[in-house]
Amino acid sequence: MENDQSAMNELHWLIDMVQTIDVGLVVLDRNNDIQLWNGFMENHSGVSPNSIKGKNLFETFPKLPADWLKQKMQSVYLLKNRTFISWEQRPYVFEFKNYRPITGRADFMYQNITLLPLASLTGIHHICIIVYDVTDIAVNKLQLKGANEQLELLSQTDGLTQLHNRRHWQECMEHEFERFNRYADIASLVMIDIDNFKQINDKYGHPAGDKVIQHIAHLLKNALRETDCAGRYGGEEFSAVLAKTNATDALQFTERLRTQIEASEVSYKDQKIKVTVSLGINALHSGMGSSSSWLSGADKALYQAKQMGRNKSVIYTDEQE
Numbered sequence: 065m066e067n068d069q070s071a072m073n074e075l076h077w078l079i080d081m082v083q084t085i086d087v088g089l090v091v092l093d094r095n096n097d098i099q100l101w102n103g104f105m106e107n108h109s110g111v112s113p114n115s116i117k118g119k120n121l122f123e124t125f126p127k128l129p130a131d132w133l134k135q136k137m138q139s140v141y142l143l144k145n146r147t148f149i150s151w152e153q154r155p156y157v158f159e160f161k162n163y164r165p166i167t168g169r170a171d172f173m174y175q176n177i178t179l180l181p182l183a184s185l186t187g188i189h190h191i192c193i194i195v196y197d198v199t200d201i202a203v204n205k206l207q208l209k210g211a212n213e214q215l216e217l218l219s220q221t222d223g224l225t226q227l228h229n230r231r232h233w234q235e236c237m238e239h240e241f242e243r244f245n246r247y248a249d250i251a252s253l254v255m256i257d258i259d260n261f262k263q264i265n266d267k268y269g270h271p272a273g274d275k276v277i278q279h280i281a282h283l284l285k286n287a288l289r290e291t292d293c294a295g296r297y298g299g300e301e302f303s304a305v306l307a308k309t310n311a312t313d314a315l316q317f318t319e320r321l322r323t324q325i326e327a328s329e330v331s332y333k334d335q336k337i338k339v340t341v342s343l344g345i346n347a348l349h350s351g352m353g354s355s356s357s358w359l360s361g362a363d364k365a366l367y368q369a370k371q372m373g374r375n376k377s378v379i380y381t382d383e384q385e
């Protein structure tokens with residue numbers, strides 16, 4: 065008698081705990097009809113246990129990913145083993161709003177889900193869906209991921225021009241060299257240097273010089289294609305890899321850019337500043353041993369453009385050695 069009383073008490077406590085625990089609990093039979101729907105599920109869905117008992121889960125919640133969830137449940141019945149679904153795989157299964165004050169930025173509740181096979185004397189005929197609210201963890205992790213991506217981008221970007229900084233451009237260029245070299249593809253490397261830049265700094269001041277650098281970077285960015293990779297190589301020096309571009313086409317590109325820069329002017333305070341650039345081109349060819357020889361060829365062509373009086377584009381040839 066005492067044992068019966070104690071067992072009854074335990075059952076009551078268990079029911080109380082199931083109803084009040086801050087975790088969602090749903091029990092489904094083989095037809096996916098709802099046998100248990102606890103307080104957590106009621107609070108977040110607005111549907112009471114009494115009104116939903118015996119109803120089909122997928123008919124009551126048509127937004128659920130039915131095919132996907134049924135497949136998961138099928139494997140639980142088959143393997144007689146629990147399965148887990150992380151918010152990283154699928155942010156949520158039940159579309160519940162997020163009311164948490166700290167993580168107010170998430171519109172919905174991120175969920176981890178466990179599908180638990182429930183055994184009876186005659187086998188497994190029910191499954192329990194356990195729903196954990198992991199919004200705080202998910203939002204923190206996503207914020208951290210976002211901040212890290214932002215940091216990575218900052219570490220790769222030149223602050224003045226928003227082009228790739230030298231280190232990142234060099235990585236990009238080496239990667240392109242490997243890729244184009246392996247598939248015997250064509251590509252050209254271009255080095256660009258502002259002419260007599262020291263004089264611009266001396267005459268108009270350093271902030272005006274900075275504005276000139278930004279102006280050239282802007283024109284360069286606009287002239288490039290999505291697949292081209294450009295960077296600020298040094299103070300007043302820029303570099304670009306033009307994908308799928310031979311020397312002749314690269315020369316067309318540099319001449320267009322050069323004449324555009326020559327025709328433009330930079331307004332600084334009430335002054336108009338005119339600038340020109342010199343450009344060196346080196347097209348990739350078989351037998352080019354390394355990315356550094358690709359780069360140094362373009363540098364030599366640039367040097368020659370300077371020697372020839374500046375405001376010129378020059379294609380690298382072996383004679384420049």
Ligand SMILES: Nc1nc2c(ncn2[C@@H]2O[C@H](COP(=O)(O)OP(=O)(O)OP(=O)(O)O)[C@@H](O)[C@H]2O)c(=O)[nH]1
Pocket residue numbers: 224257258259260261262263265269270271272273274277298299300370374
């Ligand atoms: N305003 C500004 N000036 C810079 C920056 N980085 C480098 N410089 C300046 O750029 C100038 C480069 O001068 P030089 O290397 O002598 O070359 P140049 O005067 O352009 O002459 P050529 O290249 O031979 O046509 C130096 O005076 C540097 O101080 C920068 O970020 N901002």
